[in-house]
Every structure is written in structure tokens, then in C-alpha cells.
Amino acid sequence: MIRPVIPLVTAALLFGLGVYGVLRRRNAVLVLMSVELMLNAVNLILVTADTLRERLTGQVFTLFVIVLAAAEVGVGLALVLRLFRLRQDINTDQVPLDEAAEAPAEPAPALDGELR
């Protein structure tokens, strides 16, 4: 017999640590790592939910979430690299939010318009 509360509480703690990491960390790569922690907590809950029922829906959704996480981390790291190239720094506290005047100096890639 399994007590489902054990993995569920583990997942809750992992999610809390992920929230803490996202709020506490300044470095963009570390923020991404904390996001991975939260996604893993969700996966753990989905898999645990499958033990309560006969079906495999939770595990299928776990696979979907893993694929989403891979896509997210790919795009996220591309953004981080671009930020690093623009500012030589990936400290999220020092990203100015009102950079309209500076933006034309850093033209977006040519493909950008077509993709939107």
C-alpha cells in the first residue's frame, strides 16, 4: 500500500522552494532553474494522481509538461543569451523596463516581423 500524501507533500515543498527561488534569485539562469523545480512539482502531483484512479491521464500530461518545459527552457535561454549580448549582464534587477528610446539602437532580427 502507498500513502499518496508523501509524494504530494514532497511536491508541495518543491513548489514552495521553486516560488522562493524565482523571487529570491537575481540571476536569470537561476530563475529558470527554479521554474524547473515548480514544473517538476506539478509533474509529481500529476503522477501521484494517477495512483488514485485507474487511468493514465496524469502520466500522459506529465509527458506533455516535460515537452513544454523543454520548449520553455530553449526559448528562455535564447532570451537570456540575447539579454547578455545586449547588456553583458543577466541580472534581472538591472533590466530597465522603459527602454523605448534605446530600442531602435538594437534592431530586432529581420525575421521577427514575419513570424508575428
Added chain:
Amino acid sequence: MDVLLSVTGLVAVAGAVAVVATKQLVRAGLWLVVTLGAVAVEFLLLGAEFAAWVQVLIYVGAVVVLLLFAVMLTRAPIGRSSDLDRPALPAVLLGAATALGLSALFAVVFGRMRVDPPAPGTAERIGDTVFKDWVLPFELLSVLLLAALVGAIVLSRRETAVAGEEPR
């Protein structure tokens, strides 16, 4: 079974604490491997075989390597860095509130429940479920992956390639 679940859970949480607390970027990535591996073991214990192997292959194999590549490409310092953290109070408050709130909720709702170990979710059964019930989301995911691929390439290429210089 419960003992194994508790032990792997403790390992996962300890790894996660190290990920969010360490002062060294590369070590954070390596502690993340510990956490993800422990979660994969929990998947195995909970009967999710296929999900466990996918977790090992994609998370431990690909995502962590990507994160370490990012650490390398952003020329992170190898030793201790002092400016990784913001002030702790709001993060501690929100993180603890989330963790304790969710834990209390789960403990109250599922505290006394005991279930039989489920039949293992092998690749065959997962494949049946995916291609019977979840075909459309599955196909949408493939499109999403393609979009993410193209987006990542567009975002990370050098936009001002000087004439005569190969854009990297």
C-alpha cells in the same frame, strides 16, 4: 514502499534547497540533477515507468545541459558570486506560505488515504492512451516545439552580421 517514497522525497527536497540556496551557479545546476533524479525515482516507485525514463532523458539529459551551457555562455564566475540574491523576506514569506498551504491542504484531504501500487505505466499503455484520447494535444505539442525551435534560433542569432562575416 512508503519508506522509499519518503527517502527519495527528502533527497528531492534537499536538492531543491541546495538549488535555491547555493552561491555557485554551476553547483545549482548539479544540485538540480539530484532533485530531478530523485523525482524520477519517485515516478518509478509510483508506477510511472515511461515518465521516469523520459524525465531522466529530457530533464537530466537535455534541460540541465542547456542550463549549464547558458551558465557557460553568459561567462558566469566559476567560484562564489555575491550578488545572486535579492532581499529574502518577500521570497521567504511567499515560498513558505505556498509550501505550507499546499502541504496542509494535501495532508487534510489525502492524509489517511492508502492505495494499492498501480499497474506500471509502460510505454505500451502510455502510447495507447496518447493515441486514443490525447491525439490532438500531442500534435499541437509538435507544432509548439517547432515554433519554440524557430523562436529560439531567431532570438539567439546575431542580427547585425557585417557583410562578409558569417552570421553565427
